[in-house]
Amino acid sequence: MFNGMWLSLLQVGVGLVLLTFGANRLVFGAASLGRRLGLSSIVIGLTVLATGTSAPEVAVSIQASLSGRGEVAVGNVIGSNIFNVLMVLGLSALAGALVVQRQLVRLDLPVMLGVATLPLLLGLDGRLSETEGFLLLALLVAYVAVLVWSTRGDAALETPVPPLSWARTALYLVMGGAGLVLGANLLVGGASEIARGFGVSELVIGLTLVAVGTSLPELATSVVAARQGERDMAVGNVIGSNIFNVLAVLGAGAAVGELPVAPGVINFDLPVMIAVSFACVPVFWTGCRIARAEGAVLVAYYVLYLSYLLLTATSHHLEDDFRFAVLTFVIPLTILAAALAWFTARTVDRDSASEPDPEPSAAEGPR
Numbered sequence: 001m002f003n004g005m006w007l008s009l010l011q012v013g014v015g016l017v018l019l020t021f022g023a024n025r026l027v028f029g030a031a032s033l034g035r036r037l038g039l040s041s042i043v044i045g046l047t048v049l050a051t052g053t054s055a056p057e058v059a060v061s062i063q064a065s066l067s068g069r070g071e072v073a074v075g076n077v078i079g080s081n082i083f084n085v086l087m088v089l090g091l092s093a094l095a096g097a098l099v100v101q102r103q104l105v106r107l108d109l110p111v112m113l114g115v116a117t118l119p120l121l122l123g124l125d126g127r128l129s130e131t132e133g134f135l136l137l138a139l140l141v142a143y144v145a146v147l148v149w150s151t152r153g154d155a156a157l158e159t160p161v162p163p164l165s166w167a168r169t170a171l172y173l174v175m176g177g178a179g180l181v182l183g184a185n186l187l188v189g190g191a192s193e194i195a196r197g198f199g200v201s202e203l204v205i206g207l208t209l210v211a212v213g214t215s216l217p218e219l220a221t222s223v224v225a226a227r228q229g230e231r232d233m234a235v236g237n238v239i240g241s242n243i244f245n246v247l248a249v250l251g252a253g254a255a256v257g258e259l260p261v262a263p264g265v266i267n268f269d270l271p272v273m274i275a276v277s278f279a280c281v282p283v284f285w286t287g288c289r290i291a292r293a294e295g296a297v298l299v300a301y302y303v304l305y306l307s308y309l310l311l312t313a314t315s316h317h318l319e320d321d322f323r324f325a326v327l328t329f330v331i332p333l334t335i336l337a338a339a340l341a342w343f344t345a346r347t348v349d350r351d352s353a354s355e356p357d358p359e360p361s362a363a364e365g366p367r
Contacts, residue, residue: 004193015187022183023221055180060184064253065253072202072210080218081246082273085298092226094295112243133254133259137255188210195209279298
């Protein structure tokens with residue numbers, strides 16, 4: 001038992017190292033590939049990086065579904081999306097204030113909000129069927145097609161950055177992808193063994209250890225991208241990954257085998273995931289940037305969510321009171337703040353657009 005625990009800890013440590021290395025290589029390789037193909041940085045983050053960093057979630061979801069452990073697959077997606085918004089964006093903002101492009105606010109953020117509601121709507125009957133899985137995959141294909149079409153030509157407006165050679169680009173992509181997948185598998189395997197030693201349920205494992213382990217590529221990639229100045233890519237990676245998690249990860253898992261959706265997931269975890277997605281609205285609308293203070297608030301939200309999972313795992317007597325407080329106050333206030341921020345921003349934009357251009361002063365003379 002003791003030796004097995006040390007082996008699991010070593011496995012987790014090696015996985016973290018591989019994840020960090022893989023994320024660094026993937027940022028360089030994906031950015032170079034996208035620029036060679038004429039894509040803008042935001043499209044690179046929403047497609048190339050999101051697909052690569054979501055690969056561990058896809059592998060875990062399919063494996064869990066085929067092995068009859070559907071709760072792990074569902075918990076993985078929900079936990080990953082919550083972790084992405086609260087921890088990945090939060091820690092990336094703490095590493096350096098993030099810039100949010102208008103396209104994200106006007107197009108991709110609404111898509112993420114809509115996609116976040118799909119698991120709740122489709123899972124009200126207590127399951128996600130194979131047909132619903134293929135429906136999610138079809139929506140993914142449609143989203144990527146619309147995204148590429150709507151952003152064509154944007155790369156020409158950006159400051160040109162020399163791409164890497166084709167050989168080095170391919171090498172970085174292969175090294176990055178391999179490091180991410182292998183590192184995530186090692187970390188999830190080791191963390192799961194540690195969790196089972198403490199008698200934690202599969203759903204809690206999926207919501208926490210598996211979700212965090214498979215989301216570490218997003219965390220590492222976004223933090224590295226933010227520190228390297230690719231701040232719009234860091235934000236696009238998170239939003240793209242959340243969209244991919246529901247449409248690709250959950251879709252692939254359900255497509256290969258029906259996934260169960262427990263009542264507790266419908267009553268709490270999915271509403272929390274939706275509320276967390278809506279929490280992005282006031283943050284993104286405040287000047288189209290994520291400040292360090294806002295990043296700290298996001299991290300604090302995740303600590304609150306982990307506290308609830310800890311109370312649930314230990315069957316603490318405060319569990320019901322905590323759930324009532326979150327569902328009654330925290331989530332409604334978050335959605336209300338998001339709605340007010342959106343309405344205020346729309347009003348400001350409309351007023352700014354309606355204001356006439358200032359007349360030239362007498363000193364300036366006619367133009």
